Amino acid sequence: MTTFSTLTDADRRVWTALALRQWVAFGSLHIGFLVAWLVALWVLQLVAHPGWLIAFGLLYTVLVTPGMAGADIMDGTEEFSFALPPGRRAIFLTRMGIGLAFLLLTTGLGSLAMAFDVPQALWSLVATSGITEPNRPVTPSFLYALAVLVPAAAFAGTFVVASLAGTRTIVGVSWGIAFVAVGIGVFASLQVESLIWDKPIGWMTCVMLLLGSVLTLLAGFLAYDQKEALIGGGRAGARSGTIAVVAIAIGITVFALAMFVVSVSYQSMTVREVRDQSMTVREVDALRVTPLETVDP
Amino acid sequence: MLLFSINPHSGVPVYRQIMDQVRYHVAAGTLAPGQQLPSIRELAHTLAVNPATIAKAYSELEHDGVIELQRGRGAFIHATPPSMPRDQRRQRLRTLAERMAVEARQTGADDADIRVALDQALISLNRKRPS
Amino acid sequence: MNDAVIEAIDLSKTFRPAVVAVNGLDLRVPRGAVYGLIGRNGAGKSTTLRLLMGLLRPDRGTAHVLGSDIKDAPRETRQRVTYVSQEQQLPWRMTADELMAYFSQLYDQWDTAFATDLVRRFDLDTTRPLGTLSGGDQRRVAVILALAARPDVVILDEPAAGLDPVSRRQLIEAMIDFLGDGGERTVLFSTHILADLERVADHIGFMDRGRMMLSGPLDALQGGMRRVQVIFSGDRVPSGFEIPGELRRRTDGPVLTAIVRLTDPDQVNRLQAIEELRVTEHSLGLEDLFIELMERDPHSMGDLQSSPWWQHA
Helix, strand or coil: CCCHHHCCHHHHHHHHHHHHHHHHHHHHHHHHHHHHHHHHHHHCCCCCCHHHHHHHHHHHHHHCHHHHHCHHHHHCCHHHHHHCCCHHHHHHHHHHHHHHHHHHHHHHHHHHHHHCCHHHHHHHHHCCCCCCCCCCCCCCCHHHHHHHHHHHHHHHHHHHHHHHCCCHHHHHHHHHHHHHHHHHHHHHHHHHHHHHHCCCCCHHHHHHHHHHHHHHHHHHHHHHHCCCCCCCCCCCCCCHHHHHHHHHHHHHHHHHHHHHHHHHHHHHHHHHHHHHHHHHHHHHHHHHHHHHHHHCC | CCCCCCCCCCCCCHHHHHHHHHHHHHHHCCCCCCCEECCHHHHHHHHCCCHHHHHHHHHHHHHCCCEEEECCCEEEECCCCCCCCHHHHHHHHHHHHHHHHHHHHHCCCCHHHHHHHHHHHHHHHHHHCCC | CCCEEEEEEEEEEEECCCEEEEEEEEEEEECCCEEEEECCCCCCHHHHHHHHCCCCCCCEEEEEECCECCCCCCHHHHCCEEEECCCCCCCCCCEHHHHHHHHHHHCCCCCHHHHHHHHHHHCCCCCCEHHHCCHHHHHHHHHHHHHHCCCCEEEEECCCCCCCHHHHHHHHHHHHHHHCCCCCCEEEEEECCCCCHHHHCCEEEEEECCEEEEEEEHHHHHHCEEEEEEECCCCCCCCCCCCCCEEEEEEECCEEEEEEECCCCCHHHHHHCCCCCEEEEEECCHHHHHHHHHCCCHHHHHHHHCCCCCCCC
């Protein structure tokens, strides 16, 4: 592979053609997601909690990533694609680039926007929408980082599994496998944090997710380069039905658990705030009560 | 060009078949001195054989002096017919004659029959020649 | 001077659990050659071509195209090689037009005029999704793509399989036109239909059970073998009579038919000079030749290899 400094016009033309080809195949899906994101976050301001971004990212990973990464396996065109001049590495990088760019754009921008309440600020330039009240930043703040990193990690896992799959079944459940891995990783990491610092700090988890994503994609890239082309049409694989059902069940479970954790932490934070506030009220009450008692002869 | 018909499955190399046919047509007068042969590409396309085979045939024919290849213009029958050195010619004729004699004898022909057959072949060949 | 455009040395590949597809194969295709790789089904031809293209990993040995492992070669080198496989699928949602447009971006030497001409000659509908075309039409689209990219090397795996004779002839004509443009292009194709080979191939490699049994220029192979028939005047072939250089023989009463390897131009002539014998010789078509050879014990083909008539080019 030529380095960037030696890119010729021909190379640029080829990369453009590759990217265009991937876009033609998956462009409409991406645009659909982009529109949904724009509308939900910016127009309707329906989502105000970064947890929703995690859901958005995971949904993208389920619906788009297996099809994109595993396109050649599903169509049985690996023998054809691997023989073309760009080769495997270019195919992997192009698809990965599109997926990562899309995710980072949507979840990253969305996270920042929520943190600084940008949609509300923008709307207030025009008019007060009145749909939601000004959003207070959610604590703990590491949730904003998680909003970007959890989808990224899930994407990385799904992308690599789907790319390296040998059967259509594995492609179809690649997201389930990735979700299990990410779920376990996040829970375990939060537990470890609780043990070390008495409560989940979150930042260690974020670092772990970031490192995990990078390493997974790197390992996937190297493995894909060595992959033997799948000959003939993509096979369904043995016991495909059972595997699919089990993986989907696990995936949904993990997904639901993730949502649960997000909502619980949201609630627990709200309760804490209320508790904080009610302590302040009681203090005031105490202050109010005491003078009356002392005044009375 | 309908002059040539080759059989790729006969076991005789195609280039050899082409060479033999060119030589035959030159001897029979169907191909006149100075006449142009089809280009390698055209002939390969018409006969549906590898251009390299045609190229080899033409190259060998040029080497034998039967045709000449003019750069940029094509292949032409040589203006003057090739002549073998006398000894080589004699040797070649002798080999051909011996083979003919043996095979003819095996069919049961006698000397007279063989000579008649040879004369008739020569007459037929001369008749085809325009001059 | 090593002018081998395609070269495999001691190439081996075993599929799990224990299928030995290629077993110590040596292959050499010189520049400008049209090399026919022949053998029975299951001889390992497709696997060999896939190993050459880097689609599979060899267990042992090397497989080089244009001097290097094509899988890791830079794009400039890879776009000088095209490949059509027997079982490949083309992207079923794309149309042939779209795929050709894509190829025109990927290959520096793409020849649109040639592609258009071939589409017309093959009478293909290029506006329909490839998935809706028949298997034969898909194969022909793949061949057009491979040839119109004007590569230096074309590797075809059973390109004529499943095609009717008219389509096969069209394919050969397309290959010939591809070769005839003056560039020194090399073609390696595998087939088990020998008849088409004789028109285009100038080199042959015969594979059996994953090994190269014999290979070399086609002229040398055909020139070196004859079918000779000797008819004796008695009612039996005399025992102990042997034609010099005979490889296989069949006797039927006074008639002896043998495949003879020629090492000397007068070998047969000398026989013919013997008065009591009636001797005729015929050249062997490729199909006959290989039927004869395939009935031989493959292990004893070593003596054919050492004949002066094949030079490993």
